[in-house]
Every structure is written in C-alpha cells, then in structure tokens.
Amino acid sequence: MMKPTVNAKDVAKLAGVSQSSVSRVFFDGAKVTEKTRQKVLAAAKELGYRPNEYARSLITNSSKIIGLVMKGVQNPFYPQVLKQFTTSFKKHGYSVLFVHTNNDEIQSDDIDTLLNYNVAGVIITDASMSMNVAEAFQANRIPLVFFNRKLTSSQFHSVCCNNLNASRKIAEYLAALETGEMVYISGNEDTSTSREREQGFAEVLKQRGIAYKKYTSDFSYNGGYETAQKILSAGKIPSAVFAANDIMALGVMDAFRKQGVQIPEQVKVIGFDNIDMASWPAYELTTWEQPIEKMVDETVNYLLSEISEYTGRARAVEVEGSFVERKTT
Amino acid sequence: MMKPTVNAKDVAKLAGVSQSSVSRVFFDGAKVTEKTRQKVLAAAKELGYRPNEYARSLITNSSKIIGLVMKGVQNPFYPQVLKQFTTSFKKHGYSVLFVHTNNDEIQSDDIDTLLNYNVAGVIITDASMSMNVAEAFQANRIPLVFFNRKLTSSQFHSVCCNNLNASRKIAEYLAALETGEMVYISGNEDTSTSREREQGFAEVLKQRGIAYKKYTSDFSYNGGYETAQKILSAGKIPSAVFAANDIMALGVMDAFRKQGVQIPEQVKVIGFDNIDMASWPAYELTTWEQPIEKMVDETVNYLLSEISEYTGRARAVEVEGSFVERKTT
DNA sequence: CTGAAAGCGCTTACAG
DNA sequence: CTGAAAGCGCTTACAG
Secondary structure, eight states: OOOOOOHHHHHHHHHOOOOOHHHHHHHHOOOOOOHHHHHHHHHHHTTTOOOHHHHHHHTTTOEEEEEEOOOOTTSSSHHHHHHHHHHHHHTOEEEEEEEESSSSSHHHHHHHHEEETOOOOEEEOOOOOHHHHHHHHTTTTTTTEESSSOOOOOOOEEEOHHHHHHHHHHHHHHHHHOOOOOOEEEEEETTTTHHHHHHHHHHHHHHHHHOEEEEEEOOOOOOHHHHHHHHHHHOOHHHHHHHHHHHHHHHHHHHHHHHHHTTTTTTTEOOOOOGGGGTTTTTTTEEEEOOOHHHHHHHHHHHHHHHOOOOOOOEEEOOEEEEESOOOO | OOOOOOOOHHHHHHSSSOOOHHHHHHHHTOOOOHHHHHHHHHHHHHHTTOHHHHHHHHHHHHHSEEEEEETTTSSSSSHHHHHHHHHHHHHOOOEEEEEEOOBBBHHHHHHHHHHHHTTTTEOOOEEEEEOHHHHHHTTTOOEEEEEEEEOTTTEOOOOOOOHEEEHHHHHHHHHHOSSSSSEEEEETOOOOOOOOOOHHHHHHHHHTTTTEEEEEOOOOHHHHHHHHHHHHSSSOOOEEESSSSHHHHHHHHHHHHHTOOOOOTTOOEEBBBGGGGGGSTTTTTBBBEOOOOHHHHHHHHHHHHHSSSSOOOOEEEEEEEEEEEOOOO
C-alpha cells in the first residue's frame, strides 16, 4: 500500500489550471493573478497538497537545510546555541540538520551527509575540521562558518566573542583585587578560544608584574574539578583562578569547597560564557557573558547573504560581551 | 557560475558503463558484478561523485531523515537524549532534523516542515501535540513515537521509563526513613511523566499512612527554587521532598540551603533523571536514573522496524531504571 | 499571466 | 548482470 501522495498535477486538474500555475502559487517570487491563486489554494487545501521538498531541491539544486555540527552538548552553552540557531533559521525558512561528533575532529561520514544533502550552509561549533575538508565545502560553494572557534587560516569565516578583550578585562579586574600568583585553566589547547583567552589574560598580568601558572584541561566539569585538585596538591593556593569556561569553573569551585577552601576569601574564581548555572545560588560565579544572540545573528546573516549570493568572502567577526560580577570575586 | 555537479551519467561515461549500473553500485541491495563495481568506483572517485540525496528521495518517495522535536534544551537531560539519538541513527544511515518548539505544543509550521521533508519517522520528546496533528502523521504512514511522554490515547507509540514503579520505590525508600508529611513537586501538570510519578508516590504513601502535599511547578530550576521558597514560607519543613525531575530538585536544594535548612538532616530531597549535575559534589542528589540508552534503543528499533514495514501498531513501552542513592537522603 | 514542455538526478521494472 | 527508458514532482525558460 502506497502513501497517497497528492501532487501539483492533481491540484491543477481540480483547480482547472495548468501544473505550472500550481507551482507558481507555491513558489515565492513567481507571479500569478489573484484569481488563479485562489482557485489553486482552494484545490490544494481540499486535497491536502504540500509541495515536495525533494523535487524542489532537485530542480533548484539548492536546499533549505543548514548543517549544524556540535560536539560538547554536555556543556550547557551549546544547547543554548542550538536552540537559538534553530529558532532563528526557522524564521527564514531553513531547517537544521543536527550533526553530533564524538571526536574532536568532524568525521568524513558526517561531511558526506552534509554534502549529500547539499546543505545551504554549515556551522561548525566546537568541533574542529581539517583544512582540506573545509575546502571541500568551498569547492562546492557551500558557505561555512566556525562558531566560537577561529582557524589560523584566514580563508574561513568565523564568529567569536572578542576573547582577547574579554580576558584582558578579566585580568585587569583581578589585578585590581589581588597581586599574588594566579592560575589560568585552559580548555583543549588546540582551540582558538582557549588560546586567545589565555593571551589577553597573560598580556595584562605581565604588564602588572603578576605571575600566573597554566594548567591544561578540557572545557569539562570533571576537567575543572581535577585541575583544582592538582592546584591544591601543588601546595600554594593561588590568589585567583580564571577558567576558560564556566563549566570548568564550577568544577573548580566544587573541588575547592570540598577541601574547605573559601571562595572568594582565599581564592577568587572567574569563568567564561555565563551559562544558566553560573547564576545559581550554589555558585554565583563571576564570569564573562558571551552574547549568544548577537553571535547567532551575525552567523545567520552571513550565511543568508552568502546563500543568496555566494562571494566566498571570509573574515573573523568578533562580538563584544560583558563582564558579569557575582560572588566568587 | 554554477556548482560543478557531477552526476551518475558523467561517471557512467568515464567508466564505460550505463547510468543504471552506476546507480546500482551506489544503491544498497542492487546487484552488480565486482568488475563493474570497480570500474564505477574508480570513475566516481576520480570525478568526486556522490549520489544526490534529493533525487533519491524523490524517486523512492522516502527519506533518510528523522524528525526530532524538543522543547526543554535547558534541562540537561534532553541534550543527552539528542546526542544519543543522533549517534544511534547515524549508525543506521539516518540523519536528524532538529526541531525546537518554544511552545508547549508543537506548532503547525513545524509539522509542515516535517511533512514537507517526508521524514522517515518522528520523535516527540517533551513537547506535546494535539491529537489531530498526530493523526496527520498516521495518515501519511509516518511512524511516530512519544519519548518520555505518553498520550492518554493508546493509538500512539511511546517509550518511557517505568515511572509508576520508580516512584513507588522512591516512596518506599522514603517511608522507611521518615514518616512526617512529605512534598511532591510536579512538573507541568499536563505531562504523563509528572502525573505518573505522583501516582506511584501517592499510592505507597497512602498505604503507609503518610501524608503529602503537592506543589505544582514546571520542570525547571527556577520552578524548583521558587517552590522551595513557598514550602518554607508555608511554615513547616516537610520530612522529604520528591521533585519530578532533577533540575527542579537542584533548585529546591539551593533554596533550602540559602535559608540554612540542612539536607538531609532537616529535609530529604530526591529527584528524577540522574543528570550529570546530580552527581556533582555540590549536590550529590539521590535520584532515579532514567536509562537513556535503553530508551533510545527501544525508540530507534521501533522506528526502524516501522520504516521497513509499516504496521501502525502502537504500544506504551516502559523501561526500568534504577535507584541512585547519594547524600540528600 | 498562463500553458506545454524540457529537464533536475536518480531508481527500477523490462528486455536482452 | 546490464542497458534503454520511463517516471518521481517539481521549476523555469519559451511561446502565446
């Protein structure tokens, strides 16, 4: 038994017009007289007609699908991002194909999926991608943006928070409060995000003659927790800890507290992102707010404009965020 | 300038075979001699050919896309679910179209999207859906499963944790510890999940002659937090609080602690889900673990079997979870 | 503005 | 097993 598919021809017959006219009624930008439109719409409604998206994509050689690649759904920052992208693209008539990579680097079967569906655009959030793979998208003239990540090569578009400026501000704030040795906890070292946040922080501390020690972690709660234990077992409690994201900062706080270390009296803690939990009474974490909405808007606008007219122009867009002072400093 | 699309015909020409043969090489289940296969594969590789998914879907009147509808991405339980579904479906050659609804009820434009893409199957997680909309999927013979929700009507398939059994066990556990009045904090009242969890809890408490009071909330952290404040301002601290999910339980804990109420000494707290945070040292929440993996497997298997042969058979699948005792009881 | 017709890139009976 | 051909449901020049 087949699904009873009703097509444009059926509607045309019932409406007493040509199949072309039916098509025009449902195709944005095509012209039909109001009278034809009404006849077609009535017939379509009666039959329960809906245009076949696959036939459309086939003939136009384009799709209304955006590929969104994500890895760290465990970090509450990203579900938030996913939600905003989906909502925003829906308004523009695009749907989101969700691709999850377990690995740091996006795998070739995921790329195949994206390419097979001829996605209108691709967003890579916290996964990375080898150069030649990114080039595969360029070769197919599929616009691509790295979200919250930046590649060293300038030939790819990226949208990030101004990490350098943010981490400078954080360092200045901390330097005004404390002058003892501090700690920076990095996320995965191969991410621009982690590197830039360290860079701005280091710059200012150097100016002020304040030393800091770096611990390498992985942007996860457990990573933060374990790093805090290492810090403590190293003997001296630092005057402040700047973690490259909030979820690590929460781990740090929990580990410190477990050892009876007072925050902020003995050590100040600052995160980055301003995820929901940062404002929870159990944490009240001082942090830097990433302006997700602005970042999403920038990304969507770029993608939309590249979809309507492909230029391949790429640049590193940076959006300012804002400092959120709470009770851990 | 057009995208340089290479199609099966191009490959056929280079390989010296017919376009049909090229198609057969890339279509699972079709037969070709090994010699032909090699020639085609070589040519395809040289040209960078990949089958057009839209032409495929058009001709087969089917797709390799699963629609996943979700609302509460703010609750860490759901990103986890999303991740597992994506991973599992990928193994079976399906991609996930992510649909986010802000509203409790899934909106008609989302349904249109799903229908236009002729999705192979649909999963509704925490959103609800009016009966006639669900019927639209049935009319199109698109298998549908409600995940972690159950409709009163038995004509739809659902996969849930055995909430009744779980909440009975929770009540028994609590009754063995305390006999004073308890509290149940519901999620959104129109969800089966919340109702069933109350039912099992109420049943057992009644048997044991223990009273409980119900507060209505919304499955969110803030909801739990505010409810705890209400509980406290009502005067008497209950012997135990059972929150319909973990994220509310965390809110409850934070509100209690803020008022200096000791957990578990003055009041015991139990959640439901076993999200990552429940195990964090700041909480160590006693809870019921929902077996996400098993629930996802059940859902995927059902969908896959209905996709390969549609029966329309529906039943309410229930999966057992397990009690996780930590330090809040 | 409207209709007849070509064609997007595939799958799949049908012959051979 | 393989090839020629029909056809999936659309969009879009091209005439009228």
